[in-house]
Amino acid sequence: MSSNSSNLAVGYAASCVAILLFGSNFIPLKKYDTGDGMFLQWVLCAAVWLVGLLVNLLLHCPKFWPFAMLGGCIWATGNIAVVPIIKTIGLGLGILIWGSFNALTGWASSRFGWFGMEAEEVSSPLLNYIRAGLAVVSAFLFLFIKSEIPSTACSADTTPLMSKPVVSQTQDPCSWVDRLPTAHRRPVGCSLAVASGILYGSTFVPVIYIKDHSRRNDSMYAGASEYDLDYVFAHVSGIFLTSTIYFLAYCAAMRNSPKLYPEAVLPGFLSGVLWAVATCCWFVANHSLSAVVSFPIITTGPGFVAAMWGVFMFKEMQGLQNHVLLGLAFCTILAGVLCTAFSKV
Template sequence: MSNNGTDLTHGFISSSVAILLFVSNYVPLKKYDTGDGMFLQWVLCAAIWLVALVANLILHCPNFWPFAMVGGGCIWATGNIAVVPVMKTIGLGLGLLIWGSFNALTGWTSSRFGWFGMDAEEVAKPLLNYLGAGLSIVSTFICSFIKSEIPKNTCSMDTTPLMTEHVTNKTQDPCPGSSWVDKLSPVQSRMVGCSLAVIAGILYRSTFVPIIYFKDHSKRNDSIYAGASQYDLDYVFAHASGIFLTSTIYFLAYCIAMKNNPKLYPEAVLPGFLSGILWATVTCCWFIVNHSLSAAVSFPTVTAGPGFIVAMWGVFMFKEIQGQQNYLLMIFAFLIILTGALCTAFSKI
């Protein structure tokens, strides 16, 4: 088999693994109260860094590029802050459908047209590529009509944070485990959830910009990045280091804002760590897909497909999406997403 054929095989296998694990990434968190998500964010990012460290050792410690850490990692950690509020306002299924569509669309646009200093990518069948991107827009529009029902947080012993205020205060919140998300009205929840899902999708996509920039400029002798690795996985440790550093800074700032009284949820530690391991594995596979199939193909295929499967979990396991009309809209949106992903994937061949 030719090198090109081998790359395609590795790309599609890694894409399948990424989609499978992407579906399971945030599911462990649904059964546990995570408050405002700041503590969970730090636990999840610690797990990501550990997995990336192992991958870095396996790769024999390739060159470390600080820009991949400061750029991509910081952007991802910023977008990831929105995950818990999105799950609490519009649900995991609908949230992933929306941010997956914007992730795919932003990734396709920046890679296809060469935004942010990257080289524009060429595909064998441009018409299929454009059609796939257009269907991502249509699917997002349809998702906006899907209604989700998310139960509000209620006070119980199971949702009591690990650290609470020890000084008696008569005006204390009767539900100390609740966060600002739990206090939103239904209309506010939907507006906040959809907006944060869009922002998260755009930021998630932008995390790969420094790596693609390195690869493009490594081919130019006059660039300071001349000779940089063309293998995306060589940048995974710098990427994860930026994620962990940024999440630590955010968590320290959160502790200061909470006057050294952060809300820590012990039951979320193991699920959060498992979620971080799954996400880090997805990212390693995603980097391989970027190398084998290019970003213009990988983003629509990896981000669009899992949304429907998670939406199914939202229907049957978490009961977030109910009603015949919502079911039909969700199935219609999935068919469009699937068609768009296939069009984009085969446009490379």
Template sequence: MNNNGTDPAIGYICSSIAILLFGSNFVPLKKCDTGDGNIAVVPIIKTIGLGLGILIWGSFNALTGWASSRFGWFGMDAEEVPKPLLNYTGAGLSVVSAFIFLFIKSEIPNNTCSVDTTPLITERVINTAQESCPSDSSDSWVEQLSTVHRRLVGCSLAVISGVLYGSTFVPIIYIKDHSKRNDSMFAGASQYDLDYVFAHFSGIFLTSTVYFLAYCVVMKNSPKLYPEAVLPGFLSGVLWAIATCCWFVANHSLSAVVSFPIITAGPGFIAAMWGVFMFKEIQGLKNYLLMMLAFCIIVTGALCTAFSKL
């Protein structure tokens, strides 16, 4: 243990677990129709695709989280590292690695009729042809956009999502920084990040509840809910929650200026591995070579960021 009660080894282990789980948490939902999904993710995927979506929001996530901690944005204390050049290099390589995924092509089947898409709450229709697919997607507002508008909406939502993802730890770090000041209302607050997990998750639950109620009102009490997505969705949430807890520990052990470039860069590669070995979405020598290049850059960036703390 070092002088401030943190252990870098634990931080790197937790970062590795977070990368693995963040890159895998959508796997349980791969074969399920999630309907309208949540506020931004599903519209992003439908407008610009998952690959480009992860590229944009992952890059802005990494830059926002790293820069806000490194330069002291939003009232936080700027975090110093012993080797700032290595830290800058690691953050830059994390973003570069994300851009490489833009050139990796995925082969995704267009047939979406293979899953049960019967909503839990919907109007009963008699004598519906069994061979036809549900018309949920055609009724989506996303499907009514032009190509230019789809890309504009998707990119805008991805940027907003990335900035918000990158700011998710700002309130916690702000409280921790101001707890050291006797004149602050947060004086004496805990310095251990896991003490804030319950409040963090409660905020997510409350926000999701408000959004769902608003969605039900907009849909005139006929939300599109799919029974086959319930248990996979729960499992996905558990994986995400464990990964987030590990991220809290990594922030405490390494500081956000180190953990953010590492944890935001790795999940894209893990997700790509699922696409290669499990779902066969990525094939071909060119795509494999690009993935190896991205992996090398990710590892180099993570090592630069790690060594900047030593």
């Protein structure tokens, strides 16, 4: 097997693992009350950092580039909205929407060389552009899918996936998200999903920028590693630092009385581990396939997995119209993924 074929095989295998884990990593949290998500964000990011530290040790501690932390800061900012998104429009639809905008942002920045990066070339530009157009179509279809979400966390199904949840009697169990009027929940959830998707799509920009400038002798990044996984620890360090700052600011805003949900700690930690492993696979896929190919595949694939969870386990999407729209969107995604794959051949 040639070196190129081997790289493609590794890249697509890593993409498949990333898709499965990204589409499932919030499942352990689905039936736990997580409030406004600020405490959960910090727990999840702590788990992400620990996995990144382990990977860094296995790689024998490659050079740490602080600029790569910026990508983690961007991701953590977008991730703040995850709990409100899931509570307002559901797990499946939320991942579908933010995945589509994630794919478009990541693809465009890599393909056209935004933010100081070098524009990436593919063997079949036309197929790559068709794939981007299909991503726009699928994102448009997702916005018309309606999800069945309880109006408040207080009335939601409380049968958890790991143990019986207990809400502290010393704090109000309902967050600002739970108090949103029914008419406002969908617009708020969709808007947050779009914003998170755009931020997620920018998370690899610093790493790609460093790699692109590592080949320039006049750059401060000259000689930097070409292997994407070498930047994972800096990336997750940015995630943990930013989430800690946000959580401390949240505690200050709450006058040192933050809403903590102890029953969400273990599920949140598990969710963070799954996400971190998926991200490591994504770094591998970026190296083997290039970001312009891996981004559209990994950002849209998890939506299919999450939607299956939403349809068959959590019953978030019901009705013939929703299922027809979902089917059309999936066909669009599949066609786009195939275009992306063949554009690299």
